[in-house]
Amino acid sequence: MKKLFVVLGLAFILRTVWLGSFPIGLYSDEAAFGYNAYLLLNTGRDEYGRFWPVSLESFGDFKPPMQAWLAMPFIKIFGLSEFAVRFPSALLGTGTIAVVYFLAGILLRPGLAAARPGLFRSAPLAAALLLAINPWHVFMSRVAMLVAVEVFFVSLGVLGLIRSRESGVRSKGENKYFNWWLILSAASFSGAIYSYYGSRVTVPLILSIFGLVYYNELKNKWKELVVPILFGLILLSPLLIQSIKVPLILTGRARTTSVFFNDNVRLQLWDAHTKAGLKKIPPFISRFFDNKAYYYSRDIIGRYVSHFSPKFLFFRGDSHPPFKIPMLGYLHLIDLPFFVLGLWKLRSGGAPRNDKLFLILYLLVSPFVASLTFLTPAANRSFNMVIPWTLITAYGLTIVLSVSRSLPAAAGRLLFGFLAISYSASMVIFAYKYVKTIPQELPHYWHYGRRELVEKLRPYIAEKRQIYLTNKGGPPYIFLAFYLPIKPEEFHRTVKRNSVINELGWGHVDGILGITIPREFQWEEVPKEREALYVGFEDEISQSQVDILDRVYYPNGRPVYTLAKLKQ
C-alpha cells in the first residue's frame, strides 16, 4: 500500500505541476466550464440564466455539467483561474490510478498468482505505475475537457461491477437486495453520463458486455440488481426529464459530428451507382453490393480500427485540435511488446476465462463511440481505451519481470535498467513536446493569447471605449467573462446573443459589456469610427489604415492580436 501512495504522489505531481500554464493558453470549452461554474457558485444559474441546469448551454452547444460542478469548490478556494478549472481533472486523473490498482488486483493478480504462485503480487502496482506515467492519461488529466473525469467514473463503475461479484456469497437471512458495490457502480456510471456524451453510449455497452460475460453468475443474483438500477435511474431522472423537453441535452453535437452527417459516404455511393449504371448492371445487383448499410459499416469499421493503429497510438496521435502533439503518439512505444505479450497470454493462461474476456471486450468497446464520428482517430472520444490498455500492458510487463527473476542477477538488473531508461526517455520526449513544441508550433490550438488580450483591453473597457473585437480563435465573450471576470448580474445584463445557429451547430454572441463582436470580422465591413478600438486576429486588420496601439504575441513571436485605431 505504501508503494501505491508513492505512485499516486508521482501521478499527482505529473498532473498538477504548472497546471495553470501548461497546456499553454486555455481552450474555449475550459473557459466555458470555468465561467459557468463561477456563475453557478454565485447565483445557482448558468450563462443562460437557467437554475441549476443538467446541461450547460454554451456556444450553441449543450455541455455535460459534471466538469463545471466539480470545479466549483476549487474556484471558491483558488479563484477563477486556469488552475482551478483544470484541478478536478488532475485530481480525478490521480484517483483513476488508484482505481486501476484495485482493478488489476481483481482482474490480473488471481490468474497470474495461479500461474506462478507468489511471483505476481506486483501486477496492480505495475498497472498503477504504467498509468501514472502514461502520456495520454497525463495529457487528458491536465485539461478540463471532460474525458479525464469521465474515465474516472467509468473505471470506478467497472471496479464496482467486478468487485460486486466477489461479495456474492451471502449468509442465510442476509439482505439480498443490497450490494453496495453495485450501488457504487450505479452512482459512478451516472456520474460518467453527467460527465461526457460518449458515456451515453459507452456505459450501456460496458453494462451489456458485463451482463453477457457474467450472465451465469448474474442470473442467480438478479435481486441485487434491482436497487442499483432504481438508484441509477433516480440519479439520471433530472437529465432524462429535461431531455424530453430539449433532446439536444441528451445528444449534444452528436448529429453534427456523426459519420451520418458527413456527405462523404453519400457521394461514394452515388459515384458507385452511376458507374454501375453506365456499365448496364441491373440495379438489384448494384444495390446488393453498393448500399448504405455496407458503406456506412465499412466507414465506421475503418474509423474504429484506426484507433488501434500504431500511427495513432505511438507516432502521430490525434491530428485534430487541440489534442495534437507534434510528431508524437499518446503511448510509450516500449509499451507495445508488453501489450502484445499480455494480449497473447490472455488468450492462453492466467486469469479466469470470463475476466480475460471482459478485459478484451472493455478494450474493444472503448473506441466504439469515437468511430461513429467523422473526426477520427479521436484521442478524447476513445480515451476509455487507456484503462484496458494499461491493464493488459501491466499483465505482459509483470510476466516479463517475473521471468527475469529466474535469470542471473546481472541480467535481471540489466533488464530493469533498460526498462527504466526506456520509460524515462519516452517521458522526457513527451515532456519536451508538451512544454516546448506545443507552445511554439500549436499555441493557437489552445487559444493562447486570450488572457493577455483581456489584460490589454481592461483599461479600454474601464473607460467604456467602443471596441470592435474579432471572433476568430475561439468565442471571445467567454474569455472576457472568464479573465475579467464579469460579475454575474453584469454578464446577464450586457450579453447580446445571436439567435442564428450555423450549419455546424455553433451559436454566436454579438457583444458583451458594450463590446461589439461581429460574427465575421471583415475589415472592409466593420464600421469605421475615429475613437473606436479595433482588435483583429493575426493579419485581419489592414495596417495601412490604422495606427497600431499594441499587440499580443504567440510564444514563437508571431502576432496573435493587433489592437489598433483609425489613423487620425
Next chain:
Amino acid sequence: MYILSGFTIIVYFLLRKLLSGRARKAYLFSWRVIFLYETMRIGYRLIVFGKL
C-alpha cells in the same frame, strides 16, 4: 481492407479462443457472413470495374 488489418486478425483469434457456447457459434457465423460477402463483392468489383 479493414478485415486484413493486424489488429482485426489478432482480435479474431483471441475472441475465437475466449468465447464459448452459443456466443462462439454466433461470433464465427458472423465472420463467415462477412468473409462471404466481402469475397463476393471483391469478385463483383473486379469483374465489372476491373478494380477494387
